[in-house]
Amino acid sequence: MRSFLKRWSGFLFIVLLLCLVAIVPAGAQENYRKFVTGYVNDHAGLIRPEEVRELSAFLAAFDEQTTNQFIVVTLPTLPPGESLELFALKLAEAAQAGTAEHDNGLLLLILSEERKIRVEVGLGLEEKITDGRAGRVIREVLAPAFQKEAYYSGIKDAVLAFVNWVEPSYFPEGSAGAARRLEEQNGAGAVFFVVLFFILLFISAAYSSRHQQPPEGGYPPRTTGPVIYPPPRRSSNRSFKNSGGGKFRGGGGGFRGGGASGGW
């Protein structure tokens, strides 16, 4: 009996392995993952390096404090044989933006030569950033700015609008009013406040991402600096892998094709 088992155990093992292999699908996501190394991936060269750093620091801080992962990707054109919607979906899925629990990721994809924009909204954010709102940001924030070649201000304002819809309390009272005005109208006054507010916000984001080294088990009391964030809600046990350099690591968020497409 024992010798039989010995003889057959190899075969049995192979059978078991085959069963396993058949169930686990092979992933081919590396082709897409290479486009997303940081929070802001400007492959088309639309914005300046310091602007990339500034926005990355802001998005990394936003991720740390709220777990929402927003990423920006610019490319000159789509890879051959890809459609805008499907490519954006595959990119977002490969990056796994958002947490597996909340699916709170967002991808802003800009194709500079084709002059196309896609906002891909994670499953968990679809209620807050409806397709209509995503489309409105493209039509009323991104497209007008891009027509004037003001790429950075357009992207910033769009990110601000998304942040404000997803975490309204992320901005302090008062400035939030100005930010919210984007929602109703994109008038000159609102833009002024938004720009002013953004300058403050980015200074603070850069400041906090440089200086915040939270100890095990919680945050230090906030005493210095222009701290305008609300206290973190879910971040007590969150690792700070993304802080500083703006290197992006997806949390496993899912997408199903929500969002909007447009152009300028």
Added chain:
Amino acid sequence: MRKYSGLLIVLLVAIVIFAGYYNSFISLEEKIEGRWAEIENNLQRRADLIPNLVATVQGYVTHEAAVFTEIAQARSRLLGAEGVAGKVEASSALDSALGRLLMVVEQYPELKADRRFAELQDELAGTENRLSVARLRYNEAVTAFNARIRRFPGNLIAGLMGLERKDYFQIKEEAREVPKVEFK
């Protein structure tokens, strides 16, 4: 004991193989069900959006009664349709009716400039996109299932379990074409 041990091993291997296939069939079927539910959600969502869209369009467009009737009919057919084939059929009828409506809209610049209408169109486009993603994922799951139940030795076990090939969610060719509208 020694006489039967060979037989025992063979039996054991057979059971392991059977269990492996059985479980994978079940999980593949579950996956298909889940993805079909996603398709149905999006079909429902689209059906819910249409009355809003039609109401907005009717604020500007008063002469194209035929298009509105066609959409209303296609919509109620979709809501009443059953099974994969029935829903595919009803869904492509609604597609072409909606295509006609959007052609009509082209003639009304002030409607195209309407913010509410632009957003409804985004919602509709988003739902269409979600639907095509759901369709893709559903078809992938069906492909995996169909291939697995037809290949040896899965086909023997599938036969024992009484499993049959699942239908794909296919769009008919004519539904993809842009519908032609004549203005009289």
